[in-house]
Amino acid sequence: MKELQLFNAKPPEVREAIRKGELKAPTSGMCAGYAQANLVVLPQDLAFDFLLFCQRNPKPCPVLDVTDIGSYKPVLTATNADLRTDIPAYRIYEYGKLVGEVDNLLDIWRDDLVTFLLGCSFTFESGLLQGGIPVRHMEEGRNVPMYITNIQCKEAGKFRGPTVVSMRPIPYHQVIKAVQITARYPAVHGAPIHIGDPALIGIKDINKPEFGDPPIIKEGEVPVFWACGVTPQAVAMESKPPLMITHAPGHMFITDIKNEELAL
Amino acid sequence: MKELQLFNAKPPEVREAIRKGELKAPTSGMCAGYAQANLVVLPQDLAFDFLLFCQRNPKPCPVLDVTDIGSYKPVLTATNADLRTDIPAYRIYEYGKLVGEVDNLLDIWRDDLVTFLLGCSFTFESGLLQGGIPVRHMEEGRNVPMYITNIQCKEAGKFRGPTVVSMRPIPYHQVIKAVQITARYPAVHGAPIHIGDPALIGIKDINKPEFGDPPIIKEGEVPVFWACGVTPQAVAMESKPPLMITHAPGHMFITDIKNEELAL
Structure with a gap:
């Protein structure tokens, strides 16, 4: 898809192109009017602490959606999406260190992972x-x-x-x-x-x-x-969880939520 | 304290009277201008699911504060309070059934409990x-x-x-x-x-x-x-957790947060 097409595209189309590996670019300027989100993936045993961290720090960490344990389906923001594949690039952190960047999480996914989507500017x-x-x-x-x-x-x-x-x-x-x-x-x-x-x-x-x-x-x-x-990510560097996965900078998750739905 | 005194009292004074067992009444009309909160206490292994439930259902379950696992100190809403003692009456539910009402949780408290404070009308x-x-x-x-x-x-x-x-x-x-x-x-x-x-x-x-x-x-x-x-409480009746503790109806937790701090 061309830039103008991407600007006017609906989120499910663009997510499908990303899932198939046809689109690997930063997502800024795609799907005008729809909210994009930051990704954080953590093992179940850290999920409560992290959700609590977000609850206590809502300005840096505004929670849009959290999956059930082991699920990669965002139930509030894009019911037909797959968070293992629908982001163009992911970063893997181990004990606070960046150890790799991957196109999808299909080989990495585990049944104890929980996925957080946080609001994006x-x-x-x-x-x-x-x-x-x-x-x-x-x-x-x-x-x-x-x-x-x-x-x-x-x-x-x-x-x-x-x-x-x-x-x-x-x-x-x-x-x-x-x-x-x-x-x-x-x-x-x-x-x-x-x-x-x-x-x-x-x-x-x-x-x-x-x-x-x-x-x-x-x-x-x-x-x-x-x-x-x-x-x-700064918190991950300081807190050093054994595993934390994020989106790569600028490569966000595109939700089905319109920006105006997030307005007061 | 008399009714007018209670109306004008500051939250720490009233919580202290409740803690000492000197005050056992419903809290409506106490500490004018300060927010009161609903209480839900659950074991750690249900805490993530419940916090997620609140995140997905913010209108019935608006989270004001959640303690760390095993802590009874509400860090955002009343740093010097003790959630085991500062509410006039507590209700104990086991597998969705009300099994008792107590004045405090000192004998019941366990290191795996997590306490949620939810906004009150x-x-x-x-x-x-x-x-x-x-x-x-x-x-x-x-x-x-x-x-x-x-x-x-x-x-x-x-x-x-x-x-x-x-x-x-x-x-x-x-x-x-x-x-x-x-x-x-x-x-x-x-x-x-x-x-x-x-x-x-x-x-x-x-x-x-x-x-x-x-x-x-x-x-x-x-x-x-x-x-x-x-x-x-309706959700507890349907979901039947092994243990869930709440405030008794009308007997709320009085926070140090002013109502206007909660306004947009």
Whole structure:
């Protein structure tokens, strides 16, 4: 499928193309209007702790859907999907270390795995654009800059670690509107968690993000920070579970849920 | 403490009086402005399934706080409380049957128990009153009428069962305002799930609620139905876990969270 086709395609078609191995690209710009999701897969014995971690830290880890133990079917967000195959690229972490990247989980899947889908900022970026607020990294075709902050997540069982934020520079006269728009979407990180001076949340150099590309901040723009779905990966590095599988950056799960269904 | 003192008291004082056995009454009307919560206690091996059940059914089961395995300290809602002692009366269910009511859980507590606190409608009733909308069962000093509907909750692991609703008759010209006010509080059941004809959600006789007192519906009033925190008890009856502990009806846990902190 061409770019414009992918933009207008419905989620089941695109998931099928990904499942068949015909489509291996990052999913940004696909299935306009539909929510995409971050993936976290963990063994059953860590599933309660992780779900509790998400409950206690809903801004970085907003839960959209969780499978029953051993199931790869997301019952709330895409009943006919298969989470072992419908994401273009997966990353395998063992004891906090990235040990591999795979196209699907068919050979890796086990009956004790539980799959979590967490909200993704693509939804609120679409809201910002519709509200006339520019999204710099999209304009520039770059990845959003992400930073590890000094804001510790609330611990839960074996899981602990820092909050990761994404940053978007916003013209000062549109900052409040950006808060209002993104606050409508608590299921995809919601309102920002910090506005202005990066040092106040432990960011030493705004030009050196831990993940993504360096920012371009123009005169009259304020850095605005949102809790970020990369937080579980930072938490995995610190908490070192024996096995944790995630999507590869930018290669998200495309749900059947419309962005507006997630709005207040 | 007298009624007016209890109304104006801070949650830690009232919880201490309950803990010492000096106060054994229903908690309605205590600690004005602070959120109260439903209690569910389950063994660790059912905790993931139940938390997942809540995630899939947030209107009847809005999670305010969950303890770590074996802990009786609610870390988000009242850090100095003890959930084994700070509720005036507890009910013990075994295999779905009520087998006893106790003043505290000190003799019953086990290291594999997990405690869930779920939002309670007292918070949004306070919002309705402040918005000039009468709350009939409070005016009459009765219990709210509650009904088992034909709306099945989404299953999760071993948990399944019907949605229980509470009903408040609202003057027809205030129904929309009642929706708007309660929609501000998703953490305490949020907006109603049905307005009008009870038969459409499987209620055969509005005058015969399954729980609480029969309603008084006046000319020009519309029955409005909200998802209800009694749902977990109906689910326990159907799912029959070996052990489940809840608060006794009306005897809630009083949190340190202000109602307005739960508002959007």
